[in-house]
Amino acid sequence: MTGKEPNSWTQIREELLRRINERVWQPGSLIPNESELAEEFQCARTTVNRALRELASAGIVTRKRKAGTRIAINPPHKAILTIPIIREEVEAKGALYRHTILQRVKRSLPAFLSGAFRVSEDTTLLYTETMHFSDNRPFIFEERYTSLAAVPSFDALDLDSISINEWLVQNAPYSGGELSFFATQADAKLARNFDIAEGSALFATERSTWNQDQPITHVRLVYMPGYRMRTSF
Template sequence: MTVTDTNSWTGIRTELLRRIHDRIWQPGERIPHEADLAEEFGCARTTVNRALRDLAESGLVVRKRRAGTRVALNPPQRATLTIPIIREEVEALGRKYRHSLLERDLRPLPPMLHGAFQVSLGADVLFLKTLHFADDRPYAFEERYINLEAAPTAREETFARISANEWLVHNAPYSHGDISLFALNADETLSRKLDTTPGTALFAIERITWAGGVPITHVRLIFAPGYRMRTEI
């Protein structure tokens, strides 16, 4: 018997977790199948399934038809990262948000992006440079390319009031994207914008989104010094 309610799937999950943490079920070991656990806990198999499915999603157990369920050997450290919507992130810190559009023009796609971001040959893309502020101090610098073939009405939008991010969410939702996180050294212009010194290590996020197979936008966000992206596991 356990303290937790073993008739709810979360209660069962807690008990299963306990057995794994307490090494009652060792890594790599096969655990009883759903039907047996359902009988033990006095519940429907569906309920046990729900608990085990949840553990499988977090990577703690590995499930295979016919082969059964095993405690994972090397539980992968999966963490759910929330890519910030900057305005919300700043406001959640209790600081005042504003942004300033530094540049907006049509230009050909820079060659560097031709591989990952395929627009029609010779087509112009909309280029935006934005600086995001928290309490009037620079918070992040954004460089963005928007594929006008995917979002033609962007051509008429000034992005003075609404940020490109929010505009795109409502006008060109994506179905899929690639994200990468990395570090870079501030160059001369970047350091001026972010109010730091050249060479400072900065945290950056790069993201490409598509709708179906059509690229929508490529954005690079570079945060002011000291930024940390946090999450829990």
Template structure:
């Protein structure tokens, strides 16, 4: 990597990450001081500092005042999760996608979500129920709340041609999110919507996305039997 490729903090971060992963710097080993790295890369010390702070926030290095920076002994192993567009997910398997909007309503946020999804309680949110299909077979059942302060254009969007899932990915950029995975037992409603036997264990997820401190959407997704999630590590 040339100096011109490492004169930004992202370029320096990439090179430091390479040295950590290739064991140029062993776990627990102290890495060169910021001033030495700045001289090596021909950049300002603050640029190196920014790269090291990002690595520290990722848990890959440990920084202590006056003790320098060391490679973490047990760096966290993290999976990379992105918000998939369900249409693309279905079409990638060679099947035909469509969705059906079952309900669209403006209503107050339910009390059970007040703590997790702090939208303005005095204002309505947009509530949607959607059923996603793959080759005309149920694929996923979705219940979603959209904070109209975060995505005001959703108020006048029908979501009949483009699903809320796809629309939000393209129109409501998020900074971070919270996600949980769990299993649910198919009740009478889920059995009917997802063509699943009563009591069948179904894969479910709950996700909240944020733009800074403002919540964008809360979604509860339940998938038809046989669904598997794959990601990179």
């Protein structure tokens, strides 16, 4: 990153985090003050302040008035969630990816999701059902509510040319989210979509994302029988 680039607070946060992770700044060391960083990145001090506040809230730096900002000696170890693009997951296995939109309609949030996806009653939501395929075999069934207040351009999107999953990852930045994993059984709809018997055991996840105080989307993903999720940390 150079000082000539127009930097947002998120870009600055990522650059500061890179310096911390790569030990450009050592644990316990004092880093440049806000004015110096603002001059380096050619931005307002408030932009730098926002980036530093985010790092402080994550426990990566400690900030004291008149004493400056220091790199935490024992920062907390947290898992960082990167939302996977389903197409890339399929293609990484050497398989052919495609998706089909099964349903696309505007509707209100059902009551049973009110605790998981906190949108106001007048928020317009686009409800979609998508089937993702791997080599023409059912891979993931996706059931999603997306707030058009958060991503208004989503309403006119051609969902046949790019999956909702991929478009949102690329175009709807999020500042936080919640993720849950659970076992479920195939109801009539899932049995039909996966071509399996009703009651078959399936693996599922639910995820909600938001940007600051604005909810973006709530998605339920149900995976093909025998799916195994792997991750690293």
